[in-house]
Amino acid sequence: MLSGILHYAHELLEGSINKGETVIDATCGNGNDTLFLSKIIGDSGHVLAFDIQNQAIINTKQLLDDHKCTNVTVIQDSHANIFNHVSANQEIGGAIFNLGYLPNSDKSVITKGESTLSAIHSILRHLKKNGLIVIVVYHGHQGGKQEKESLLEYLTSLNQKEFSVLKHEFINQKNNPPFVLAIQKR
Amino acid sequence: MLSGILHYAHELLEGSINKGETVIDATCGNGNDTLFLSKIIGDSGHVLAFDIQNQAIINTKQLLDDHKCTNVTVIQDSHANIFNHVSANQEIGGAIFNLGYLPNSDKSVITKGESTLSAIHSILRHLKKNGLIVIVVYHGHQGGKQEKESLLEYLTSLNQKEFSVLKHEFINQKNNPPFVLAIQKR
Numbered sequence: 001m002l003s004g005i006l007h008y009a010h011e012l013l014e015g016s017i018n019k020g021e022t023v024i025d026a027t028c029g030n031g032n033d034t035l036f037l038s039k040i041i042g043d044s045g046h047v048l049a050f051d052i053q054n055q056a057i058i059n060t061k062q063l064l065d066d067h068k069c070t071n072v073t074v075i076q077d078s079h080a081n082i083f084n085h086v087s088a089n090q091e092i093g094g095a096i097f098n099l100g101y102l103p104n105s106d107k108s109v110i111t112k113g114e115s116t117l118s119a120i121h122s123i124l125r126h127l128k129k130n131g132l133i134v135i136v137v138y139h140g141h142q143g144g145k146q147e148k149e150s151l152l153e154y155l156t157s158l159n160q161k162e163f164s165v166l167k168h169e170f171i172n173q174k175n176n177p178p179f180v181l182a183i184q185k186r
Numbered sequence: 187m188l189s190g191i192l193h194y195a196h197e198l199l200e201g202s203i204n205k206g207e208t209v210i211d212a213t214c215g216n217g218n219d220t221l222f223l224s225k226i227i228g229d230s231g232h233v234l235a236f237d238i239q240n241q242a243i244i245n246t247k248q249l250l251d252d253h254k255c256t257n258v259t260v261i262q263d264s265h266a267n268i269f270n271h272v273s274a275n276q277e278i279g280g281a282i283f284n285l286g287y288l289p290n291s292d293k294s295v296i297t298k299g300e301s302t303l304s305a306i307h308s309i310l311r312h313l314k315k316n317g318l319i320v321i322v323v324y325h326g327h328q329g330g331k332q333e334k335e336s337l338l339e340y341l342t343s344l345n346q347k348e349f350s351v352l353k354h355e356f357i358n359q360k361n362n363p364p365f366v367l368a369i370q371k372r
Contacts, residue, residue: 001202001316002352002370016187130187158358165358166188172344172351184188 008168009134009180010036013094016132016184020044021093026079026119027051027111030103031060033096038069041093047072048086050079053109056102080115083122092126099147100138100178110143113150120154124163124185133183140176155181162186194354195320195366196222199280202318202370206230207279212265212305213237213297216289217246219282224255227279233258234272236265239295242288266301269308278312285333286324286364296329299336306340310349310371319369326362341367348372 003011010033017023019042025034028049037047049072051057057076064072075085079097086092097119099111123133139148155165163186169179189197196219203209205228211220214235223233235258237243243262250258261271265283272278283305285297309319325334341351349372355365 002198002318002350002368012188132188152357156357160356160359163358164188164356166354167357168352168354170346170350171338171342171353172349173346182188 005136005168005170005178005180009096009136012132012134012180012182013037013096014040016130017041017094021128022046022048022090023093024082024095024123025049026082026095026097026123027099028060028074029056029098031056031063033098034060034072034074035063035067035069037094037096038064038067038072041071043071045071045093048082049074050077050082050085051102052076052078053102053105055105078115079119080122082119086122086126090126091128092123092131093128094131095123095127095133097133097135098138099135099151100141100144107141110141111147112143113147116147116151117154120183124183127185129185131185135181135183136178137181138178144176151181155183158183191322191354191356191364191366195282195322198318198320198366198368199223199282200226202316203227203280207314208232208234208276209279210265210268210281210309211235212268212281212283212309213285214246214260215242215284217242217249219284220246220258220260221249221253221255223280223282224250224253224258227257229257231257231279234268235260236263236268236271237288238262238264239288239291241291264301265305266308268305272308272312276312277314278309278317279314280317281309281313281319283319283321284324285321285337286327286330293327296327297333298329299333302333302337303340306369310369313371315371317371321367321369322364323367324364330362337367341369344369
């Protein structure tokens with residue numbers, strides 16, 4: 001069976017993140033990926049979960065409380081400012097982005113190409129060897145196409161000796177379904 | 187770690203083919219995928235391995251002899267004629283294609299869009315529910331671009347209610363590296 005897109009994104013992270021590592025949810029939204037990461041890294045690990053929207057912070061904290069997670073720091077800030085929250089020599093075990101808008105919320109607040117690229121660039125400098133940044137690209141909304149295109153332009157230009165960039169997508173589906181991008185540091 | 191393209195193709199088949207099934211290597215070449223399929227299905231299964239080139243048939247038979255495989259029928263015919271070798275109600279557990287030319291051989295003998303599409307079309311009619319056709323697309327050679335494009339045009343048009351079509355590729359590599367297509371019958 002072929003995995004669905006969200007399941008495949010999780011399989012990639014599960015296969016590359018180890019217990020005890022520090023990892024990043026760059027767009028915590030309703031907290032589902034934050035919770036997933038929290039379980040992978042265990043009590044000795046640390047999740048940094050970012051979102052700019054107050055509602056996302058509230059929802060994520062609630063979900064983490066419900067599951068008694070104590071290994072997460074939830075930060076209301078743009079992921080473009082990740083470097084302000086990570087010490088200079090901190091190694092990152094992996095990261096996930098969900099690009100688009102907060103489900104069931106204000107569709108005018110969306111991730112944007114410029115801050116997304118800035119966040120990816122920051123994380124790549126801290127990412128462990130063979131670590132992954134996994135990006136679930138929702139692009140059917142207003143502004144989604146521009147973000148997708150600037151992201152693809154940047155990622156296809158990454159030096160193949162330093163990074164492998166995978167694109168994993170279903171190509172016979174209508175209505176701009178999400179796809180997965182994964183950047184591995186070599 | 188991200189799997190390489192050939193390894194990922196094998197992971198997909200390993201996850202979807204069961205012991206005892208009948209499966210197809212549509213382009214047996216030097217026999218590596220045939221041998222792989224032979225091991226998955228076990229003594230009670232059956233591999234039908236096709237190639238139009240005499241050298242491919244010789245190489246594949248030699249490899250199978252070396253590994254004492256007795257569950258393979260090697261057939262020197264175009265995969266476009268697969269329907270001549272499969273009975274009307276035979277269920278197929280999965281199939282693999284390697285598109286391009288026989289490695290270390292005559293580069294003018296290549297798979298072509300028309301016969302590749304005909305073969306895929308035949309196998310889809312026999313494929314089990316949730317079964318996969320996995321296609322490793324080499325397209326850097328003369329004629330490869332045309333085959334790739336006709337294949338993508340056909341596969342993107344498949345009804346998403348009947349089939350899921352996955353494209354899995356590394357997008358920052360030079361020299362037209364191969365990528366994977368996988369068609370799942372729903």
